[in-house]
Amino acid sequence: xxxxxxxxxxxxxxxxxxxxxxxxxxxxxxxxxxxxxxxxxxxxxxxxxxxxxxxxxxxxxxxxxxxxxxxxxxxxxxxxxxxxxxxxxxxxxxxxxxxxxxxxxxxxxxxxxxxxxxxxxxxxxxxxxxxxxxxxxxxxxxxxxxxxxxxxxxxxxxxxxxxxxxxxxxxxxxxxxxxxxxxxxxxxxxxxxxxxxxxxxxxxxxxxxxxxxxxxxxxxxxxxxxxxxxxxxxxxxxxxxxxxxxxxxxxxxxxxxxxxxxxxxxxxxxxxxxxxxxxxxxxxxxxxxxxxxxxxxxxxxxxxxxxxxxxxxxxxxxxxxxxxxxxxxxxxxxxxxxxxxxxxxxxxxxxxxxxxxxxxxxxxxxxxxxxxxxxxxxxxxxxxxxxxxxxxxxxxxxxxxxxx
Ligand code: ADP
Ligand code: MG
Numbered sequence: 443x444x445x446x447x448x449x450x451x452x453x454x455x456x457x458x459x460x461x462x463x464x465x466x467x468x469x470x471x472x473x474x475x476x477x478x479x480x481x482x483x484x485x486x487x488x489x490x491x492x493x494x495x496x497x498x499x500x501x502x503x504x505x506x507x508x509x510x511x512x513x514x515x516x517x518x519x520x521x522x523x524x525x526x527x528x529x530x531x532x533x534x535x536x537x538x539x540x541x542x543x544x545x546x547x548x549x550x551x552x553x554x555x556x557x558x559x560x561x562x563x564x565x566x567x568x569x570x571x572x573x574x575x576x577x578x579x580x581x582x583x584x585x586x587x588x589x590x591x592x593x594x595x596x597x598x599x600x601x602x603x604x605x606x607x608x609x610x611x612x613x614x615x616x617x618x619x620x621x622x623x624x625x626x627x628x629x630x631x632x633x634x635x636x637x638x639x640x641x642x643x644x645x646x647x648x649x650x651x652x653x654x655x656x657x658x659x660x661x662x663x664x665x666x667x668x669x670x671x672x673x674x675x676x677x678x679x680x681x682x683x684x685x686x687x688x689x690x691x692x693x694x695x696x697x698x699x700x701x702x703x704x705x706x707x708x709x710x711x712x713x714x715x716x717x718x719x720x721x722x723x724x725x726x727x728x729x730x731x732x733x734x735x736x737x738x739x740x741x742x743x744x745x746x747x748x749x750x751x752x753x754x755x756x757x758x759x760x761x762x763x764x765x766x767x768x769x770x771x772x773x774x775x776x777x778x779x780x781x782x783x784x785x786x787x788x789x790x791x792x793x794x795x796x797x798x799x800x801x802x803x804x805x806x807x808x809x810x811x812x813x814x815x816x817x818x819x820x821x822x823x824x825x826x827x828x829x830x831x832x833x834x835x836x837x838x839x840x841x842x843x844x845x846x
Contacts, residue, residue: 443625445843446616448486451590454494455558459588460486460618461605461839463595463823464501464524464563472517474527479597482823484531486594486618487561491535496556498587499528500544500605501595502568515569525563535561544570545583553587567605574603581608594618596625597824599839610842617843620823625840627799627820628831636761636797637663642753642784644669645767645804648692652699653833654766659702664709664760666753668745668769668780672713675700679712681734685741686718711756715746717770717777724774744770745780754787763791766802766832772811782812789817801828 448458462483469475483499490497501521509515525540532538539562543549549564556562564587567573572580581604585591591613593599598606599621609615617625639662643651648671658665667675673686678696703710716733718740719726730746731737745753757763765788769780785808792798798818800809803825815821822828827837 443617443622443630444846445625445840446846447622448489448592448616448618450846451614451616453490453590456495456589457498457553457556457587458490458495458590458592459498459500459584459609459613460490460592461595461598461609462486462499462501462618463597464499464521464528465503465597466524466527468518468523472523474523477527477531479823480524480527480531482620483594483618486592486620487532488534489619490592491559491561494558496558497561498553498556499561499563500567500584501563502573502598502603502605503566504568506566506568507571519566519569521563521566528561528563532561535559537561539563541565545580545587549583549587567603570604572604574601576602576604576608578608580604582612584609585612588613591615592618593839593843594620595839596621596822597827599824599837600827600830600835602838606839607842610839615843617840621840623820624822624824624828625831627797628801628822628828631762631764631797631799632658632661632832632834635661638760639762640664640666640756640760640764642666642668642757642763642765642769643767644671644769644781645802646670646687648674648689648696651767652695653835654829655699656702657832657834658764659699659706659708662708664711664756665703666711666756668713668749668753668784669767671767672745673742675712676733682736683742684718684736684738686736687741711752713742713745713749714752715748716742717744717746717780719743719777722771724776728776743774744777750780750783754783757784757787758790758794760791761796763788763796763798764832765798765800766805766829768804768808772804772808778808778811781808785809785812785814789814792818801825801832
């Protein structure tokens with residue numbers, strides 16, 4: 443990675459202003475129901491504390507603009523539950539404070555007397571309308587709260603907001619460990635993949651993934667297509683997909699992508715069989731057929747067993763695998779087998795020494811559901827951000843960090 447990290451700073455006596463991603467789910471009682479994102483930020487926070495810094499944390503949580511009243515805004519979107527969870531996870535910090543302030547006088551007062559070893563969590567940055575507008579006055583106010591800015595919120599790095607981008611123009615700015623890990627695995631893997639390099643692309647729509655496919659076509663040896671988007675490719679090849687989700691206005695595009703793949707010597711592989719259903723429902727009638735034999739009224743909701751055998755084989759023999767997008771409607775158990783089998787093949791490839799990376803919100807949920815998240819090299823914490831990296835885009839929250 444060509445950006446400075448927290449290792450490149452002498453932290454002694456400094457105040458670190460750290461953008462974390464504490465955008466965690468809350469249950470009905472307002473407690474953190476999944477603290478993964480908080481735990482992922484601990485290595486960075488601990489490093490800063492151990493090296494003599496005090497730490498000021500900022501994050502957004504959800505979309506507070508949607509709240510209908512001030513009371514609802516605080517109840518559903520305050521970072522207080524995250525602060526409490528952090529307090530439990532970080533007993534070695536001398537003090538963990540929380541404040542209702544985000545920036546300005548009250549926040550400056552809260553940080554003023556922060557001693558090395560102490561942590562302060564500011565309130566939800568999106569409580570301030572200037573955050574998402576990347577308002578320069580907010581960025582300047584935030585910058586007064588620290589000596590050095592650290593971005594460890596990979597999942598927000600594709601957004602140019604005051605706390606993810608604007609503030610970095612006013613302070614020395616470096617990456618935290620989570621940010622570094624995500625960039626190394628996603629960007630680093632793309633820049634220097636060990637061959638054979640295989641990508642698996644699925645999910646609902648081809649239109650969501652055009653950028654990813656086009657960016658990867660130059661580098662991969664094989665591109666395995668699954669999920670709803672496979673239907674559009676199959677339709678482009680002339681198959682009758684019956685009631686399957688097909689994006690009619692992307693059929694030409696699918697054809698073009700297949701031509702580009704052929705010209706680039708990339709094996710673009712499509713399903714040969716399908717699990718089909720007579721309704722979009724977990725208790726629909728279902729059967730397995732070849733992709734050229736889908737009866738009227740039926741729809742493809744998962745890749746079939748012959749496809750699974752072939753795809754799993756390609757994955758197991760790869761040295762680098764990147765996966766984005768489920769192979770079927772994995773949220774419904776009868777259509778989860780294809781996705782689960784790919785997750786299993788990823789785990790086996792990892793065992794064989796391959797680098798295996800998963801990005802995308804639903805894909806990550808799928809591998810967690812399969813219980814295999816810790817059996818692959820890297821599971822990205824950032825849905826949108828990881829997709830934009832796979833599309834070859836530069837993330838604004840990364841671009842603004844100091845170069846090595
Ligand atoms: P990610 O979040 O990993 O990038 P996407 O959002 O692109 O993935 O796609 C995930 C969605 O695609 C899931 O909700 C899944 O149900 C849906 N999907 C997968 N296969 C099909 C299919 N054959 N028909 C309809 N929807 C599908
Ligand atoms: Mg998704």
